[in-house]
Amino acid sequence: MAEFKLNEGRLQELITKLRDAGYRVVAPVEEEGAFVFKEVTEPGQARLDVLRTARSIKEWFFPRVEPTLRYEFDGSAVRCESGLPESPQKTVIIGCRPCDAASLPMLDTLFDWDYRDEYWFRRREATTVISVACDVPDSYCFCTSVGGSPEGTAGADLLMRRTADGGYLLEPLTEKGRAIIEAGEGVLELASGTEEVLVGEVPQRFALDKVKPWLDQNFEHDYWKEISYKCLSCGICAFVCPTCHCFDIQDEADLERGVRIKSWDSCCFPIFTRHGSGHNPRPTRDTRYRQRVMHKFRYYVDKFGVTACVGCGRCSSSCPIDMNICSVVAGVAELAESSK
Amino acid sequence: MSADIYAPYLMRLEEIVDEAPGIRTLKLAFEDEAAGENFSFRAGQFGLYSVFGEGECTFCIASSPTRKGYIECSFQQVGRVTRALRSLEVGDTLGFRGPYGNWFPLEQMRGKNIIFIGMGIGLAPVRCVIWNCLDLRADFRDITIVVGSRNVELLVYKREIRQWEEAADITLVKTVDPGGDTPDWDGKVGFVPTVVEQIAPSPDNAIAIVCGPPIGIKFTLVSLEKLGFSPDNVYMTLENKMKCGLGKCGRCNVGNVYVCKDGPVFTAAELKSLPQEF
Numbered sequence: 001m002a003e004f005k006l007n008e009g010r011l012q013e014l015i016t017k018l019r020d021a022g023y024r025v026v027a028p029v030e031e032e033g034a035f036v037f038k039e040v041t042e043p044g045q046a047r048l049d050v051l052r053t054a055r056s057i058k059e060w061f062f063p064r065v066e067p068t069l070r071y072e073f074d075g076s077a078v079r080c081e082s083g084l085p086e087s088p089q090k091t092v093i094i095g096c097r098p099c100d101a102a103s104l105p106m107l108d109t110l111f112d113w114d115y116r117d118e119y120w121f122r123r124r125e126a127t128t129v130i131s132v133a134c135d136v137p138d139s140y141c142f143c144t145s146v147g148g149s150p151e152g153t154a155g156a157d158l159l160m161r162r163t164a165d166g167g168y169l170l171e172p173l174t175e176k177g178r179a180i181i182e183a184g185e186g187v188l189e190l191a192s193g194t195e196e197v198l199v200g201e202v203p204q205r206f207a208l209d210k211v212k213p214w215l216d217q218n219f220e221h222d223y224w225k226e227i228s229y230k231c232l233s234c235g236i237c238a239f240v241c242p243t244c245h246c247f248d249i250q251d252e253a254d255l256e257r258g259v260r261i262k263s264w265d266s267c268c269f270p271i272f273t274r275h276g277s278g279h280n281p282r283p284t285r286d287t288r289y290r291q292r293v294m295h296k297f298r299y300y301v302d303k304f305g306v307t308a309c310v311g312c313g314r315c316s317s318s319c320p321i322d323m324n325i326c327s328v329v330a331g332v333a334e335l336a337e338s339s340k
Numbered sequence: 341m342s343a344d345i346y347a348p349y350l351m352r353l354e355e356i357v358d359e360a361p362g363i364r365t366l367k368l369a370f371e372d373e374a375a376g377e378n379f380s381f382r383a384g385q386f387g388l389y390s391v392f393g394e395g396e397c398t399f400c401i402a403s404s405p406t407r408k409g410y411i412e413c414s415f416q417q418v419g420r421v422t423r424a425l426r427s428l429e430v431g432d433t434l435g436f437r438g439p440y441g442n443w444f445p446l447e448q449m450r451g452k453n454i455i456f457i458g459m460g461i462g463l464a465p466v467r468c469v470i471w472n473c474l475d476l477r478a479d480f481r482d483i484t485i486v487v488g489s490r491n492v493e494l495l496v497y498k499r500e501i502r503q504w505e506e507a508a509d510i511t512l513v514k515t516v517d518p519g520g521d522t523p524d525w526d527g528k529v530g531f532v533p534t535v536v537e538q539i540a541p542s543p544d545n546a547i548a549i550v551c552g553p554p555i556g557i558k559f560t561l562v563s564l565e566k567l568g569f570s571p572d573n574v575y576m577t578l579e580n581k582m583k584c585g586l587g588k589c590g591r592c593n594v595g596n597v598y599v600c601k602d603g604p605v606f607t608a609a610e611l612k613s614l615p616q617e618f
Contacts, residue, residue, distance in 0.1 A: 115588070265591075276581075
């Protein structure tokens with residue numbers, strides 16, 4: 001497929017073009033000292049050089065909190081209205097990394113497993129994803145250990161790669177990606193084919209094929225206690241994770257009206273699985289942390305054929321006590337190797 | 341069906357039955373009659389019942405699919421939503437999503453002896469299949485019902501237990517835990533697993549359906565196994581905490597099995613193969 005060139009200093013013009021074409025543009029934007037994906041209101045806010053935003057792009061498809069139902073009380077009767085967005089705004093996310101983009105098709109399987117969650121899919125359909133290949137990955141990155149790549153294309157409609165002259169090479173991957181090229185006409189030019197592309201290297205940190213067979217056999221193992229001993233059960237790992245999708249459903253109301261909301265949750269919290277009776281199938285930190293690792297590296301593979309981790313490193317870089325899922329899983333691979 | 345998988349049906353509370361202290365049965369009718377006519381489910385399936393302003397909670401459908409036009413749920417008041425459910429009055433509106441999950445294998449049960457064992461509020465999902473079988477009585481051979489409770493007062497479905505006791509074609513055994521009897525108690529005294537061993541139903545051409553608290557299930561399975569029941573012929577329901585009921589919210593799994601979609605009905609053999617995390 002033909003590639004296109006965005007020359008140095010012309011990103012703001014491209015963003016303006018996209019906004020003129022009716023897109024809501026979302027990009028890494030600084031907010032109180034951190035970078036998060038936000039709607040760009042001034043083209044200069046977008047920062048494509050940010051390696052790891054505080055949170056992933058997940059919230060643009062599956063918001064942290066969203067109403068699934070709004071209702072009004074009328075005596076003993078109730079009037080309800082679905083929270084499902086009729087036609088979400090046409091949006092382009094520009095500047096996510098290939099790992100974040102890869103989380104999207106991974107979650108498509110979950111949200112379409114018999115029951116199709118249109119909250120997810122309507123936003124998926126309305127949104128174009130432009131990822132930027134990583135030229136300078138860091139020590140938290142481990143995409144290559146879970147099947148990804150610093151220039152992976154899974155889940156992206158268009159891939160941008162940094163060029164040595166300070167610009168970007170743009171490769172459209174889908175119809176939606178080609179629409180971006182069209183919208184950018186006048187700012188983009190056809191690539192010459194001689195551009196030098198800058199893509200960093202992410203070393204492989206563990207052998208994924210060793211992991212699941214060991215997990216299949218070792219639900220009971222001292223390793224779970226050892227690694228989870230220091231876990232605070234704070235849940236930050238789940239909130240920043242692009243593939244964590246566990247959620248809660250709660251009502252909030254006053255005497256006249258209310259909403260039923262779906263909000264992010266975490267398997268690290270003790271009340272996550274606690275029954276009304278007080279019985280808790282996962283009562284301890286080790287049983288909960290085991291669930292986190294098992295869900296991503298074993299159960300999700302059994303159910304959907306893919307590992308539910310993209311190696312973005314957010315859970316590790318955000319953890320207040322420096323727990324690192326990459327080391328944990330690398331430890332599993334080592335155990336698998338040594339138990340041979 | 342609505343495109344919104346989280347949208348509830350609106351239900352009208354038709355009748356309230358107080359079963360035991362803190363335990364109540366609600367009979368619900370669909371506010372939209374057409375929706376009610378199109379609604380069908382199978383014994384063992386569950387749903388999410390909601391009180392607007394308070395939230396949703398998960399129970400089995402306790403009425404039989406042979407009884408059309410309404411559904412029933414039985415619940416024990418333990419938290420915010422069950423407290424709110426308990427404060428509803430006849431005529432009030434509530435929400436229901438469902439039916440979800442799998443069901444008891446009525447087809448395989450035909451022509452067999454059926455042993456129902458319900459402990460405490462765990463009698464609710466069993467009651468659904470009991471009435472389902474009784475409404476199709478000729479399809480089944482001997483029907484034995486064992487009901488157990490901590491004490492006489494906490495026994496649920498007292499009126500129905502009386503009916504089953506009086507029916508000529510049902511063997512009904514009721515028991516309360518030691519110390520839970522009253523001077524006028526006319527049932528057995530003893531834990532359900534012990535009582536099951538005493539009455540010793542034959543495992544030949546038989547299927548057992550068991551529901552109750554985890555500890556009760558655990559020991560009843562041991563008793564059934566002693567009697568010669570194959571774990572493939574013992575069915576039960578798991579009741580894990582759920583939020584969506586749709587296989588998405590991520591909390592009801594036992595190993596790689598989602599109780600809301602792969603269950604809630606499992607055979608003892610299936611449960612044995614899972615991580616013991618329920």
